[in-house]
C-alpha cells in the first residue's frame with residue numbers, strides 16, 4: 001500500500017511539473033494554441049477519428065503556425081523510431097546521416113539507371129488494365145482498394161526487389177515472403193496511424209520500447225526477407241547488371257560497398273513502405289472522383305482520344321500534350337490529399353519566422369497551414385496538407401472538385417512535401433499516377449454501382465483513405 005502511495009505521489013509530482021513545462025514562455029513570439037490538459041495534451045480537443053478537421057479550424061483562431069501538444073512528449077515517437085528502423089533509415093535519419101543516404105537513394109532512382117525498371121512499370125500498367133478488363137467483361141464490380149494496392153505493391157516490388165504478386169482474380173498462388181512483406185506494410189501503416197499511449201505519455205515510453213524490442217516481430221521478419229533477397233541478388237549478379245540493373249538492389253550492389261549492406265536493406269524497406277499506401281490511396285481517390293464527376297471524366301477521355309488515339313496506350317511521352325489529365329490528377333490530389341500531414345520534422349536551431357518563435361529541438365508539432373512558410377529551413381513541422389488544400393486564401397470554393405481551376409491559374413501545391421527533405425520518390429510516384437490514371441480514363445468508363453454519388457468522406461490514418469467502395473467498369 002505504501003509503495004503504491006509513493007508511486008502515486010511521484011506520478012502526480014511528475015505530471016504537475018511536466019504540465020507546467022508546457023507553459024514555458026519564449027517571449028511575445030511564443031506560439032499559441034488550444035489549451036492543453038495534463039498528460040493528454042490537446043488530445044481531448046482533436047479526437048481520434050478526424051483530427052485534421054479541428055486542426056484546420058485552429059488555423060483561423062491561432063494563425064498560420066500554432067502549437068499542439070500530442071500528449072506530453074517532446075521528440076519523435078517510439079512507434080516511429082521502431083518501425084522506421086531509426087539507426088539505418090532515410091526518412092527519420094539525423095541530418096548528418098541523411099545527406100549521404102538521400103544521395104544514395106536519389107542517385108539510385110535516377111531514370112537513366114532505371115530504364116529497364118520503367119519498362120517493367122509499363123508491364124504493371126498492362127496487368128492492371130487486364131484485371132480491369134476481366135471485371136468489365138464479366139460484369140463484376142471492381143474493388144479499387146485491393147486491386148490498386150496490388151498494382152502499387154507490384155510496381156514497388158519490381159522497383160526494389162524485381163518481384164511481384166498475382167492479382168486475386170488470377171487465382172494463382174503467391175510467393176509467401178512477398179505476401180508477408182505486404183502484410184507487414186499494412187500492419188505498420190495501421191500502427192503508425194493509430195499510435196500508442198507510450199508515444200504520447202513520456203513516462204510510458206520505456207515500457208513501449210521494451211514491448212517492441214521483445215515482442216514485436218515485424219521488423220525482424222521484413223529484414224530477414226530483404227536480407228535473403230539481397231543475398232540472392234549478390235549470388236546471381238552479372239556484369240551486364242552494372243549497365244542495366246534488374247532493380248534497386250542491383251544498383252546498391254553495384255556501389256561495391258558491402259559495409260553498407262544493412263543501410264541498403266533499410267533503404268529498401270523505407271521505399272516499399274513510403275511508396276505503397278500513399279500511391280495506391282491517391283489512385284483510389286482518383287477513381288472515385290472519375291465516377292462522381294462524369295463530366296470531367298468525359299473531358300479527360302476526349303483529350304486522350306485526340307492526343308493518343310482510341311486504340312493506343314498512354315505513355316509518359318504524352319504527358320506534355322495532355323493538360324487536362326495533368327489538371328485532373330492535380331485536382332484529385334488537392335481535393336482528396338493522400339495524407340493529411342507530412343512527416344514530423346525537428347528544428348535544429350532556434351528560429352524566428354515573422355511573429356513566431358520556434359525553439360530548437362522542441363518537437364512540439366507545429367501545424368503550418370499557409371504556403372508562405374513552407375520553404376523554411378529545418379523547422380520541426382507537421383505540414384497540414386488538408387489545411388493547405390482547404391484554405392480559401394489560396395483556392396476559390398475549396399470544397400468543389402474542379403480540375404479546370406488548374407488550367408486557368410497556376411497555384412503551387414505539392415503533395416510531396418517542401419524543401420530538402422521532400423519526397424525522394426516523387427518522380428517515380430507521379431509517373432505511376434500519370435500512367436495509371438490516364439490509361440484507365442482512356443480505356444474504361446467508370447461509374448458508381450447504383451448511379452448515385454460515392455461517399456467522399458475521408459478516414460484518418462497514416463494516409464487519408466475513403467470508406468471501402470466498388471465501381472462499375474465498361475470498356476470504351
Ligand code: HEM
Nearest residue numbers: 091274275278279282342343416417421422423424425429
Ligand atoms: C502519391 C504518392 C506519394 C506521396 C503523396 C508522397 C508524399 C511524401 C511526403 C509528404 C513525404 C515527406 C516530405 C517531408 O518530410 O517534408 C515523403 C517522403 C518520402 N517519400 Fe514519398 N510520397 C509518395 C510516393 C513515394 C514513393 C513511390 C516512394 C518511393 C519510390 C516514396 C519515398 C519516400 C521517401 C523515402 C521519403 C523520405 C525522404 C527523406 O526523408 O529524405 N514516396 N513522401
